[in-house]
Amino acid sequence: MSVMNVRRHYISTAALAAVTALGLGTLTACSSDSAAAGNTDKFDVVASFYPMAFLAEQIGGEHVSVTSLTEPGQEPHDLEISAKQTAQLEESDAALYLKGLQPTVDEAIGQSPVKTKIDAATLTSLEEHGTEAGGHEEEHSEEGHAEEGHAEEEEHGHEHEHEHEGGKDPHIWLDPVKYAEVAEGVGKAFEKADPDHAADYEKNTAALVGKLNDLDEKFETGLADKKTDVFITTHAAFGYLAERYGLTEEAISGLDPETEPSGARVKELQQMAKADGVTTVFYETLVSDKTAKTLAGDTGLKTDVLDPLEGITDASRGDDYFQVMEANLKALQTALGTK
Numbered sequence: 001m002s003v004m005n006v007r008r009h010y011i012s013t014a015a016l017a018a019v020t021a022l023g024l025g026t027l028t029a030c031s032s033d034s035a036a037a038g039n040t041d042k043f044d045v046v047a048s049f050y051p052m053a054f055l056a057e058q059i060g061g062e063h064v065s066v067t068s069l070t071e072p073g074q075e076p077h078d079l080e081i082s083a084k085q086t087a088q089l090e091e092s093d094a095a096l097y098l099k100g101l102q103p104t105v106d107e108a109i110g111q112s113p114v115k116t117k118i119d120a121a122t123l124t125s126l127e128e129h130g131t132e133a134g135g136h137e138e139e140h141s142e143e144g145h146a147e148e149g150h151a152e153e154e155e156h157g158h159e160h161e162h163e164h165e166g167g168k169d170p171h172i173w174l175d176p177v178k179y180a181e182v183a184e185g186v187g188k189a190f191e192k193a194d195p196d197h198a199a200d201y202e203k204n205t206a207a208l209v210g211k212l213n214d215l216d217e218k219f220e221t222g223l224a225d226k227k228t229d230v231f232i233t234t235h236a237a238f239g240y241l242a243e244r245y246g247l248t249e250e251a252i253s254g255l256d257p258e259t260e261p262s263g264a265r266v267k268e269l270q271q272m273a274k275a276d277g278v279t280t281v282f283y284e285t286l287v288s289d290k291t292a293k294t295l296a297g298d299t300g301l302k303t304d305v306l307d308p309l310e311g312i313t314d315a316s317r318g319d320d321y322f323q324v325m326e327a328n329l330k331a332l333q334t335a336l337g338t339k
Contacts, residue, residue, distance in 0.1 A: 040065045043194045046089050048097035048105045049076040050311045051173035052120060054321050056096050058208045059187050063197040067092070069105060073313040075286050076101065081108045089114055094193055096120065096186060101170040116193040123185030124178045126168035129239030129249075174308065175240035176219065176325070180212040215325055219245055222329050227337030230276040232269060232301075234283045234292045237308035247336075252281075252291055261291065270299045280335035282306035285315045304331050 042065040047053035049070035056066045069085055070076045081104045089095060094116035095109045109117055172178040187205030191198035223245045231242075236251035250269060252261045261269075272278070280302045283292035289303065296303045307316060307324050317327035332338075 043094065043190070043197070044092040045094045045096055046085075046092045046114070048095075048102055048109075049079070051179070051309060051321065052096045052098060055120075055179075055183055055186050055208075059183065059190055059201055059204045061200060061204050063194065063200060064190075070102075070311060072311050073286065074311060076310045080104050086112070094118060094189070098170055098172070100126075100168065116189060118186055118189045120172065120182045120186070121168075121170065124172055124181040126170065126172065127239070127243075128167050129169040129236060169236075169239050171237045171308065172240055173321075174238055174325075175244045176212045176216040177244060178240055180209045180216075183208050183212065211322065215322060216244075218326070219329055222333055223247070223336065223338060225339045226333075228277040228279075229336070230272070230278055231306075231332065231335055232273065232278055232281045232295070233306055234281070234289070235287060235308060237284075238306065247332075250278075252295060266295060266298075269295060273299050273301060277337075278335075279337070280304050280331075282331070282335070284308050285313060286310060302335075304335065306331055 043060060043063050045056045045060065045064050045066050047056050047066055047068050049068060050072075053066050053068040056064060060066065067088060069081065070079050079102050086108055089108060089112040092114050095112065095114045096118045097105050097109055098120040099106050100121055172182065183205055187201050190201040194201070219241075229246060230248045230250060231238075232250045232252065234252045236249065236253070238249045241247070242249040250272060252265065252269065278301065281292045281296040281299075282304055283289040283306075285305060285307055292303050295301070305317065306328055309321060309324050312319065312324070316324055318324040
């Protein structure tokens with residue numbers, strides 16, 4: 001199987017100097033109500049989907065009004081921008097998005113006159129991940145990854161439309177270290193765009209990065225001693241998380257959660273599950289679990305949720321990013337047989 005070196009980069013402590021005991025719970029000043037966008041007396045931010053909206057709320061605090069273009073429970077890859085949302089963008093002070101994940105959002109923000117456009121994909125490094133990602137046994141060249149990606153696209157019969165340019169995996173928020181890098185960049189962008197509140201943005205960013213650093217340590221410690229490094233998912237969203245913590249993600253389909261797997265891929269996964277001691281097939285809350293349950297039933301495996309955190313709903317195992325990520329950690333610990 002193709003695997004990559006795990007490179008461990010810990011969050012810079014310099015950004016933690018200003019960490020305070022600031023509570024980072026749900027901020028009442030922030031709104032996910034689409035009617036809130038534009039023309040408020042706050043710094044108006046339109047965010048593309050939940051992980052971007054969460055950053056804006058945590059960093060902006062009482063000074064921002066945040067609107068998410070993707071409704072809770074809506075699969076973000078399928079989002080179509082409405083005329084109303086396009087108008088909201090024009091009235092906003094900033095747009096925060098992740099280029100390559102939602103093509104209609106990329107197009108709308110690209111054409112929008114909004115003054116501050118923050119692309120999270122430029123604030124950290126993106127990598128290429130296919131149906132399998134992570135691990136630490138061997139390293140492949142960029143050319144090798146590109147060839148592998150093209151082969152997967154041909155096998156599945158279409159290109160993954162929501163991949164970043166060059167086939168890069170956009171799911172950076174599922175790695176707390178990369179998400180912290182993005183948070184630092186968003187904080188700096190807010191400070192520049194709204195200098196009157198720069199000190200608060202800097203303080204809030206430092207507090208958020210501190211919490212993400214703590215989360216990284218929880219994953220590092222919690223996944224250190226396990227029976228197997230391999231986990232199976234329906235959607236190849238966890239490549240960065242796998243790489244960060246020395247795991248190997250095997251996805252039933254590729255980066256596109258709606259892609260149906262080939263019969264050969266299902267057979268390969270069945271054989272691999274037996275060989276690697278895999279116990280669980282993970283599915284997610286916003287996409288049908290039919291494929292996961294079919295594979296699990298054929299192989300005698302369990303099923304469980306591993307949430308890619310593309311939106312928070314009543315079905316989510318937590319009310320925010322941190323709660324759901326800790327639920328993901330517990331699910332992985334159970335599946336991988338940690339001690």
